[in-house]
Amino acid sequence: MPRGAPLLRLIAVFSGPAEYRETPHDLLARCGLRRHAGVFHLWALGVGAVISGDFFGWNFGLLAGGFGGLITALGIMTVLYVCLCFGLAEMSPALPHAGGAYSFARTALGPWCGYITGLAENVEYIFTPAVIVVGIGAYLGAIFGTPPWANPLWWLACYVLFAGCNILGVEVSFGVSAVVTLCALAILLVFCVAAIPHFSLHRWALEGAIWYPRGTMGIFTCLPFALWVYLGIEQLPLAAEETHLPARSMPKGILTALMTLIIFAFATLILNSGIAPGATAVGKSNEPLFLGLRTVFGNGLQTKLLALVACTGLIASFHAIIYAYGRQIYSLARAGYFPTWLAITHRTRKTPYRALIAGSLLGLATALLIEYLPQHGPVAGVLLNMAVFGAVLAYIFQMLSFIVLRLRHAGIHRPFYSPLGIVGAIVAIVISAFTLVALFLNPDYRPGAWGASVWFLCGLLYFALYARRRLVLSPEEEFAIHSEQKQAIAPILPADR
Secondary structure (H helix, E strand, C coil), X not given: CCCCHHHHHHHHHHHCCCCECCCCCCCHHHHCCXXXXXXXXXXXXXXXXXXXXXXXXXXXXXXXHHHHHHHHHHHHHHHHHHHXXXXXXXXXXXXXXXXCHHHHHHHHHCHHHHHHHHHHHHHHHHHHHXXXXXXXXXXXXXXXXXXXXXXXXXXXXXXXXHHHHHHHCHHHHHHHHHHHHHHHHHHHHHHHHHHHHHCCHHHHCCCCCCCCCCHHHHHHHHHHHHHCCCCCHHHXXXXXXXXXXXXXXXXXXXXXHHHHHHHHHHHHHHHHHCCCCCHHHHHHCCCHHHHHHHHHHCCCHHHHHHHHHHHHHHHHHHHHHHHHHHHHHHHHHHCCCCCHHHHCCCCCCCCCHHHHHHHHHHHHHHHHHHHHCCCCCCHHHXXXXXXXXXXXXXXXXXXXXXXXXXXXXXXXXXXXXXXXXXXXXXXXXXXXHHHHHHCCCCCCCHHHHHHHHHHHHHHHHHHHHCHHHCECCCHHHHHHHHHHHHHHHHHHHHHHC
């Protein structure tokens, strides 16, 4: 055997082309979805997917870089999401498939990059609800006085209840999302207005230190926590096949949701950190808004009732992202990247119940594993970094897809054009890359980034060794192949004429 032959064989495995098999009998007929959503439903789904970030998770950044570091990082993340969302508002109505980011990358960059993008989103959507359910357990434990060992029981109950709601039907999914999102925004609005008289600039300081206790490095390490108050809005393109008139509804839903989130993100960070008990206590808490409500309303029954209603913020995101991973797993399975049996939808309700159950089991198992294994940081912080790892990697590939689609697939019909164009996509790529590096800088949360890397590597091995040869001509794949064929013949069309 020539020297280096094993290495060449390994390279061939990972660089070989994708292969399509004959579509299994009636597979696509058994994988149908039902259209229901309009602009309001998309707005509620987008805001609901993210709003938990204002209730829990962002506050860990106060300890990582102080108030100054965190609010500066929030400004940077706002720029990232403005650029990202304008790009998504252009791509989602142009490629209105349930695959979302995977379908963008598949059309622009081919099967390998399509799968990598889909796998990155899978990491994000499996771990994000796992982070949120830890926060729900903490809030409910604080309200009802249950011991810490009982928190996993709250987690289990939440997964069963809200995966069940998503299985019941798309009408139930969007209806629950709208109700809990409106309740969450109402609680945040009540808190923000009531907190203003209690506000003091001095409470922003971390244990009496300056606003930037860790200097520029503090801003860098705060990026993942600032991203948390926007993470999840990018799931909206996954609802394309369940949306009436996606060409009109998608851009409006994405951009109005982003505007809402920007307002509440800055208001929550400034006011929740600027009232008693101050930035240090808020940074250490698993229920930061509950601390703020105690300051404003005291420790009585009124505060506990408000905190119970405040759980709707966490529930809104938990429910919305369960919807997201159900559709995301479904779309990759329908195309053969994941096992195709995961794409089967309920016979009458037309919901991807198998994908929903599989995603719920994975998320709950991961949260329990991190909870009971020795680790250096809080379980929520570790899981948060795992979710952010997948998110920023997906953002990089989505914006690369945007650039390639603009340059090489200009003929695709675009009902909406991003005013930020390719420059905006490049800005989003640069910020995402810096955030990816930042995940490995905080030693307390570094295990989460490494854990997500291992998950990602296992997924790549599965595709290289098995799934790459068993793809199915789903709507996303057919659209991508048709676009490739048009691109291939475009240079010879003038001569043929």
